[in-house]
Amino acid sequence: MGLVALLLIALPAVALDRSGPGIAATASTASRGSAAVNPATDGSASTGESADALSRRFAACTSCHGPQGRASPEGYLPRIAGKPAGYLYNQLRQFREGRRAVPAMTWMVDRLPDAYLLEMAQYFAAQHPPYPRPQTVSLDAASRERGRLLVMSGDASRSVPACIACHDKGLLGAQPAIPGLLGLPQDYLNAQLGAWREGVRNAIAPDCMATIAKRLAPQDIAAITGWLASQPVPAGGRAAAALPAAMPLDCGGLGQ
Numbered sequence: 143m144g145l146v147a148l149l150l151i152a153l154p155a156v157a158l159d160r161s162g163p164g165i166a167a168t169a170s171t172a173s174r175g176s177a178a179v180n181p182a183t184d185g186s187a188s189t190g191e192s193a194d195a196l197s198r199r200f201a202a203c204t205s206c207h208g209p210q211g212r213a214s215p216e217g218y219l220p221r222i223a224g225k226p227a228g229y230l231y232n233q234l235r236q237f238r239e240g241r242r243a244v245p246a247m248t249w250m251v252d253r254l255p256d257a258y259l260l261e262m263a264q265y266f267a268a269q270h271p272p273y274p275r276p277q278t279v280s281l282d283a284a285s286r287e288r289g290r291l292l293v294m295s296g297d298a299s300r301s302v303p304a305c306i307a308c309h310d311k312g313l314l315g316a317q318p319a320i321p322g323l324l325g326l327p328q329d330y331l332n333a334q335l336g337a338w339r340e341g342v343r344n345a346i347a348p349d350c351m352a353t354i355a356k357r358l359a360p361q362d363i364a365a366i367t368g369w370l371a372s373q374p375v376p377a378g379g380r381a382a383a384a385l386p387a388a389m390p391l392d393c394g395g396l397g398q
C-alpha cells in the first residue's frame with residue numbers, strides 16, 4: 143500500500159486526546175519560554191499521570207508509529223521511541239509551525255501548546271522497545287563501501303563532515319537533541335535528506351543538516367542511506383549522554 147493510501151485510511155481513525163491533565167500540570171514549564179525548556183531534565187512524571195494513562199493518551203500516535211513508537215524497518219514511518227526528548231520536541235514544533243511540511247503530522251500537532259508537545263516528546267524518548275532487524279537493501283559492494291566511508295569519515299573534497307562526528311560513533315545520536323540514524327527505513331532517510339535539499343524540512347538555525355544535505359552528491363545519498371538502513375543495532379543501544387568532541391559545524395536547537 144502506498145503512503146498516501148495509508149494516510150487516507152489512518153487519518154479519520156485517529157483522535158488525539160488533547161484534554162488530559164498534562165497541559166495544566168506543565169503550564170509553568172511552557173510559560174518559561176521554549177529557550178528555557180530542558181526536555182532532558184523536566185520529567186513528565188511531574189504531571190502525576192501514570193505511564194499507562196499516557197500510553198492511552200498517545201494511542202493516536204502509536205496507530206501510525208507502532209506500539210511504543212517502535213515502527214518497523216519496512217515502509218516509511220520513522221521510529222520515534224528512544225530518540226532524545228529535545229530532538230522529538232524540536233520536530234513536533236517544526237511540524238506544528240509547518241517548517242517540516244508533512245500534512246499528516248502537522249494535522250496531529252496543530253495548535254497543541256508547547257507543554258503538551260514536550261510531554262509527548264518525553265514520553266516517547268523514555269520508550270526503549272527492541273530495535274527491529276535491519277532492512278535488506280540492494281546495494282552493490284562499491285556503493286556500500288562508499289556509504290560506509292562517508293558516514294565514518296565524510297568527504298573532505300566536498301566539505302562533508304563524517305556523520306559520526308555529530309550522530310556519535312555508534313550512530314544512535316546524542317543528548318539532548320541529536321537523533322540516531324539506525325533503525326530507520328531507507329525510504330524515510332532518503333526523503334529527509336531530499337527534503338532538506340529542497341527546503342521543505344527546516345531545523346532550527348543554523349540548519350547544519352541543510353548545509354550537509356546540499357553538499358552530498360545524489361548517488362552518495364543512496365549509498366549512505368542504504369548502508370545505514372542495513373546496519374544492525376546492538377541490543378540495549380541508546381543515544382550517548384554527550385559527544386566526545388566539538389561538532390564540525392554549528393547546529394541550532396541543541397540547547398547551548
Ligand code: HEC
Nearest residue numbers: 149152153156202203206220222230233244246247250262
Ligand atoms: C497518520 C499517521 C501518523 C500519525 C497518527 C502520527 N504520525 Fe508522526 N509521522 C508520520 C509520518 C508519515 C512521519 C514522517 C514525516 C516525514 O516524512 O518527515 C512522522 C514523523 C514523526 C516524527 C519525526 C520523527 C523523526 O525522526 O524526525 C515525530 C517526532 C512524530 N512523527 C511524532 C508523532 C506523535 C507524537 C504523534 C501523535 C501525536 C504522531 N507522530 C502521529 C505519521 C504519523
Ligand code: HEC
Nearest residue numbers: 232303304305307308321334345350351366389390391393
Ligand atoms: C554538524 C553536526 C552534524 C553532522 C556532521 C551530521 N548531522 Fe545529521 N543531524 C544533525 C542534527 C543537529 C540533526 C537534528 C536536526 C533537526 O533538529 O531537525 C540531524 C538530523 C539528521 C537526520 C534526521 C533523522 C530523523 O530521524 O529524521 C538525518 C537523516 C541525518 N541527520 C543524516 C546525517 C548524515 C547522513 C550525515 C553524514 C553525511 C549527518 N547527518 C551528519 C547534525 C549533524
